[in-house]
Amino acid sequence: VRTIAILTDFGLQDNFVGVMKGVILNINPKVNLVDISHNIKSQGILEAAILLKGAYRYFPKKTIFLAIVDPGVGSKRHPIIIQSQNYFFVGPDNGILSLAATEDKIKRIILIENKKYFLKNVCDTFHGRDIFAPTAAYLSKGKNLNLFGRKLSSLKKLNIAKPKENRNQLCGEIIYIDKFGNLVTNIEKNLWQKFIKNRYFRIKIQNKTIDSLVKSYEAAGKGRPLAIFGSFGFLEISVNGGSAKRYFGANRGTAIYITR
Amino acid sequence: VRTIAILTDFGLQDNFVGVMKGVILNINPKVNLVDISHNIKSQGILEAAILLKGAYRYFPKKTIFLAIVDPGVGSKRHPIIIQSQNYFFVGPDNGILSLAATEDKIKRIILIENKKYFLKNVCDTFHGRDIFAPTAAYLSKGKNLNLFGRKLSSLKKLNIAKPKENRNQLCGEIIYIDKFGNLVTNIEKNLWQKFIKNRYFRIKIQNKTIDSLVKSYEAAGKGRPLAIFGSFGFLEISVNGGSAKRYFGANRGTAIYITR
Amino acid sequence: VRTIAILTDFGLQDNFVGVMKGVILNINPKVNLVDISHNIKSQGILEAAILLKGAYRYFPKKTIFLAIVDPGVGSKRHPIIIQSQNYFFVGPDNGILSLAATEDKIKRIILIENKKYFLKNVCDTFHGRDIFAPTAAYLSKGKNLNLFGRKLSSLKKLNIAKPKENRNQLCGEIIYIDKFGNLVTNIEKNLWQKFIKNRYFRIKIQNKTIDSLVKSYEAAGKGRPLAIFGSFGFLEISVNGGSAKRYFGANRGTAIYITR
Numbered sequence: 001v002r003t004i005a006i007l008t009d010f011g012l013q014d015n016f017v018g019v020m021k022g023v024i025l026n027i028n029p030k031v032n033l034v035d036i037s038h039n040i041k042s043q044g045i046l047e048a049a050i051l052l053k054g055a056y057r058y059f060p061k062k063t064i065f066l067a068i069v070d071p072g073v074g075s076k077r078h079p080i081i082i083q084s085q086n087y088f089f090v091g092p093d094n095g096i097l098s099l100a101a102t103e104d105k106i107k108r109i110i111l112i113e114n115k116k117y118f119l120k121n122v123c124d125t126f127h128g129r130d131i132f133a134p135t136a137a138y139l140s141k142g143k144n145l146n147l148f149g150r151k152l153s154s155l156k157k158l159n160i161a162k163p164k165e166n167r168n169q170l171c172g173e174i175i176y177i178d179k180f181g182n183l184v185t186n187i188e189k190n191l192w193q194k195f196i197k198n199r200y201f202r203i204k205i206q207n208k209t210i211d212s213l214v215k216s217y218e219a220a221g222k223g224r225p226l227a228i229f230g231s232f233g234f235l236e237i238s239v240n241g242g243s244a245k246r247y248f249g250a251n252r253g254t255a256i257y258i259t260r
Numbered sequence: 261v262r263t264i265a266i267l268t269d270f271g272l273q274d275n276f277v278g279v280m281k282g283v284i285l286n287i288n289p290k291v292n293l294v295d296i297s298h299n300i301k302s303q304g305i306l307e308a309a310i311l312l313k314g315a316y317r318y319f320p321k322k323t324i325f326l327a328i329v330d331p332g333v334g335s336k337r338h339p340i341i342i343q344s345q346n347y348f349f350v351g352p353d354n355g356i357l358s359l360a361a362t363e364d365k366i367k368r369i370i371l372i373e374n375k376k377y378f379l380k381n382v383c384d385t386f387h388g389r390d391i392f393a394p395t396a397a398y399l400s401k402g403k404n405l406n407l408f409g410r411k412l413s414s415l416k417k418l419n420i421a422k423p424k425e426n427r428n429q430l431c432g433e434i435i436y437i438d439k440f441g442n443l444v445t446n447i448e449k450n451l452w453q454k455f456i457k458n459r460y461f462r463i464k465i466q467n468k469t470i471d472s473l474v475k476s477y478e479a480a481g482k483g484r485p486l487a488i489f490g491s492f493g494f495l496e497i498s499v500n501g502g503s504a505k506r507y508f509g510a511n512r513g514t515a516i517y518i519t520r
Numbered sequence: 521v522r523t524i525a526i527l528t529d530f531g532l533q534d535n536f537v538g539v540m541k542g543v544i545l546n547i548n549p550k551v552n553l554v555d556i557s558h559n560i561k562s563q564g565i566l567e568a569a570i571l572l573k574g575a576y577r578y579f580p581k582k583t584i585f586l587a588i589v590d591p592g593v594g595s596k597r598h599p600i601i602i603q604s605q606n607y608f609f610v611g612p613d614n615g616i617l618s619l620a621a622t623e624d625k626i627k628r629i630i631l632i633e634n635k636k637y638f639l640k641n642v643c644d645t646f647h648g649r650d651i652f653a654p655t656a657a658y659l660s661k662g663k664n665l666n667l668f669g670r671k672l673s674s675l676k677k678l679n680i681a682k683p684k685e686n687r688n689q690l691c692g693e694i695i696y697i698d699k700f701g702n703l704v705t706n707i708e709k710n711l712w713q714k715f716i717k718n719r720y721f722r723i724k725i726q727n728k729t730i731d732s733l734v735k736s737y738e739a740a741g742k743g744r745p746l747a748i749f750g751s752f753g754f755l756e757i758s759v760n761g762g763s764a765k766r767y768f769g770a771n772r773g774t775a776i777y778i779t780r
Contacts, residue, residue, distance in 0.1 A: 012272065012297060013438070015314055034541045058546070063542070216594025217645065231536075290521060383749070385748060
């Protein structure tokens with residue numbers, strides 16, 4: 001049984017997500033459908049790309065990720081399929097697929113152009129329903145990628161801002177804030193280890209400081225801020241039993257300074 | 261494998277939807293369960309009916325739609341099954357099923373009255389769990405409709421307000437607003453084409469105007485308002501990259517004037 | 521086909537729930553996944569325990585309930601499996617499982633300690649993904665409980681506050697408020713019947729009163745408050761066609777006085 005995992009900014013208010021699932025089950029009733037999130041901020045391509053990068057590797061091999069945040073729907077942006085080492089990705093070529101697919105090593109990029117696999121009467125405001133969902137469904141039935149269209153040689157890429165190193169200071173930023181108010185930074189474990197080694201350090205956000213790195217929330221006192229390598233694989237700033245977003249007054253884009 | 265697609269105003273806070281799925285899987289573990297929406301405004305029968313009408317035709321034939329917005333739960337309103345040309349609908353007879361089932365041509369209406377297919381100890385505040393979910397589950401196992409109760413000859417109907425035509429003016433209204441702030445009107449494509457033909461026109465909402473109809477959001481400039489036939493099949497008013505709800509200060513019920 | 525029913529405070533914004541489902545399907549692709557709720561207030565263990573107690577008995581026997589509200593993640597609180605008369609429960613030993621499992625009669629409690637059934641590289645901020653989800657998945661494949669770890673002899677328990685009886689007054693409290701604003705009290709039907717028998721009574725909340733118990737919302741006039749035994753099995757206070765939360769200005773913890 002194949003899995004199709006869906007990530008959109010469609011919300012759960014309207015019928016958009018349900019309709020896409022209807023389209024998929026009409027083509028392949030024996031597929032596992034999983035929601036990654038539908039509460040991406042409207043048109044938040046980078047946010048979706050980060051969540052997809054943090055999620056894909058936990059799914060069964062050959063899972064098809066249907067990821068649609070598509071402000072350019074109906075314009076000339078390409079609808080694409082990416083085959084990576086272990087997975088398939090379906091969505092618009094606006095960068096949403098790029099972080100995850102690049103990490104898993106891209107093998108092939110296909111332009112979706114074969115109308116045989118579209119719904120009849122494509123509506124140019126909802127390619128999720130009329131193009132992407134049926135494409136994912138036919139893929140899940142094992143159709144060969146080359147049937148969907150010709151190969152493309154490149155991809156629109158997004159980049160997560162890289163932290164800047166400046167003598168004894170590393171300056172990163174908050175790239176994502178989760179439901180609990182944990183602040184996910186752009187500082188990866190490798191970089192941290194190279195920069196800090198075993199030295200003392202101080203982390204500063206909005207003029208508040210943290211000076212130890214812990215392995216679990218409880219290692220800090222109740223209500224105390226802490227730094228930890230979290231489930232996204234990046235350095236995260238948290239508050240034990242509270243919200244670091246509130247504690248630091250931080251937002252996406254807020255700078256984080258690490259001095260060694 | 262049959263599909264049961266569920267639409268309610270139960271929200272995702274409580275355990276109501278999960279419990280209904282538990283009831284269904286207890287009767288038929290081999291069914292596909294799809295959520296259409298559970299975030300219908302409490303007691304928003306018309307809203308649910310519009311979403312169901314916009315969704316049903318994308319699902320596999322013989323899908324069972326379990327649609328419950330039921331302010332009269334426990335009163336004398338009838339619990340019903342409707343068999344239409346291609347689908348089955350289960351829910352209260354308060355109009356919620358009427359737009360979709362009528363469009364797909366009604367073949368049979370059954371009063372749900374056979375307690376054999378209810379949970380024991382029906383609680384009169386939650387027929388979704390105790391009557392509708394088990395009925396849908398037994399239907400999905402192929403039970404004959406006539407086993408559930410006797411035939412009814414009519415149905416409570418809802419109507420979407422029809423636009424009014426007055427010489428050179430067509431006056432419609434906003435019947436639904438989606439997550440992106442797109443304004444769905446009650447003006448269907450046929451009516452539009454008959455009224456406008458190839459003439460010039462002007463659309464007016466809350467004293468702001470639009471004078472072209474486009475085929476994709478991008479055809480209007482970034483941040484510009486536009487008119488488009490959207491995925492619901494009605495004329496929609498949108499803003500490219502923004503929210504038409506905010507732009508026009510519109511709500512459900514706001515009038516839209518089209519002058520030719 | 522086994523069912524895994526999931527209840528968390530992870531929200532639907534992030535990718536946490538989707539990732540857990542990916543982990544599960546990677547181990548057992550033939551399992552039914554049902555969401556009970558993911559919108560538990562952050563760290564609301566009691567709220568989750570109440571929803572689980574109200575839900576579990578409607579699911580197929582042998583359903584595995586994966587319930588994770590886990591402020592102590594990464595600390596010394598135990599990860600456990602409980603086998604009860606009819607079901608399995610997986611989660612942290614902080615009381616979240618205790619109301620449901622105790623009601624269904626506990627047969628065995630197992631400490632989850634066999635790393636063979638964890639993901640590699642357990643991250644101490646997300647045991648849901650790295651420990652609990654794979655444990656539930658292997659359980660759903662029929663693995664014997666004893667493979668996961670040694671037996672424990674006791675469990676952390678939560679208690680719902682018991683109403684206090686004082687001559688002719690019964691004093692309870694609101695323990696849960698649902699999406700519709702219905703106030704769920706801690707007064708069970710048995711207690712009510714013993715206390716009231718056939719006597720007259722008056723219910724008082726925030727200085728407003730109700731003096732009849734009804735069997736359906738409609739039995740009270742439109743907009744009128746009412747008392748009813750609701751779908752949770754407790755006395756509930758509702759308003760026909762409205763919100764009792766708003767009508768009474770009540771919150772969780774608000775007292776309810778019943779005088780006979």
